[in-house]
Amino acid sequence: MAVIDTISSIRRDLIACERCPALRRYCRTVARVKRRAYRTHTYWGKPVPGFGDPNARLLLIGLAPAAHGGNRTGRVFTGDRSGDFLFAALHRAGFANQPDSTNRNDGLRLKDAYITAALHCAPPGNRPKPAELDRCRDYLVRELRALTRLRAVLALGKIAFDEYLKTLRRIGRLPARPGLRFEHGGSYILPGHQPLLFAAYHPSQQNTQTGRLTAAMFDSVLMEIKSGLRISKEKAD
Numbered sequence: 001m002a003v004i005d006t007i008s009s010i011r012r013d014l015i016a017c018e019r020c021p022a023l024r025r026y027c028r029t030v031a032r033v034k035r036r037a038y039r040t041h042t043y044w045g046k047p048v049p050g051f052g053d054p055n056a057r058l059l060l061i062g063l064a065p066a067a068h069g070g071n072r073t074g075r076v077f078t079g080d081r082s083g084d085f086l087f088a089a090l091h092r093a094g095f096a097n098q099p100d101s102t103n104r105n106d107g108l109r110l111k112d113a114y115i116t117a118a119l120h121c122a123p124p125g126n127r128p129k130p131a132e133l134d135r136c137r138d139y140l141v142r143e144l145r146a147l148t149r150l151r152a153v154l155a156l157g158k159i160a161f162d163e164y165l166k167t168l169r170r171i172g173r174l175p176a177r178p179g180l181r182f183e184h185g186g187s188y189i190l191p192g193h194q195p196l197l198f199a200a201y202h203p204s205q206q207n208t209q210t211g212r213l214t215a216a217m218f219d220s221v222l223m224e225i226k227s228g229l230r231i232s233k234e235k236a237d
């Protein structure tokens with residue numbers, strides 16, 4: 001009999017994952033040494049699971065937890081500047097009940113959206129190694145199977161975009177070389193009945209502080225997604 005994977009079983013397995021010993025050592029060290037501003041905080045220090053609505057139609061895929069963000073708070077995009085930008089935008093678009101994300105007990109709830117990452121342990125310098133991404137891809141496979149209502153995927157940055165396509169190829173949902181290129185604001189219809197794929201620059205400080213990614217640019221991508229979800233709902237009705 002097939003075993004049905006759930007978001008809670010994925011979460012349980014992920015938190016206990018030790019497949020990348022160097023990454024695990026790094027995250028534990030960061031959690032022990034801490035940053036001066038957070039010296040009174042108890043860091044999470046474990047792999048950081050995805051978060052959101054298990055019935056979501058929208059999946060957002062980020063890069064990886066930040067050493068003093070998700071690796072500290074235990075929730076993706078929580079407690080760092082990228083998260084401040086992202087959750088404020090999700091709140092404006094109606095996907096989050098509040099604009100702030102400070103800790104994993106702050107009352108934040110996502111509506112019709114789920115957020116995960118290409119890599120679930122904070123990598124040094126925010127630079128994942130290909131072998132680490134390969135090992136962590138199993139979790140995205142499981143999330144894609146468990147999130148059965150998905151209609152749209154938003155890849156935050158090129159790495160997340162490429163990882164999503166590799167994941168689809170791994171599970172046989174996409175031809176070997178679909179020939180798609182990451183482009184901010186891009187939307188992509190994939191073969192079969194795959195969710196619509198959207199792409200945006202990652203809301204890292206490097207992008208948001210330099211003006212490469214503005215709130216208006218990000219809002220515009222979310223509005224396009226909302227319109228795609230509305231059309232897919234009307235078709236289903």
Ligand code: SF4
Binds near residue numbers: 017135
């Ligand atoms: S990066 Fe992913 S595969 Fe590697 S230890 Fe963390 S959770 Fe496990």
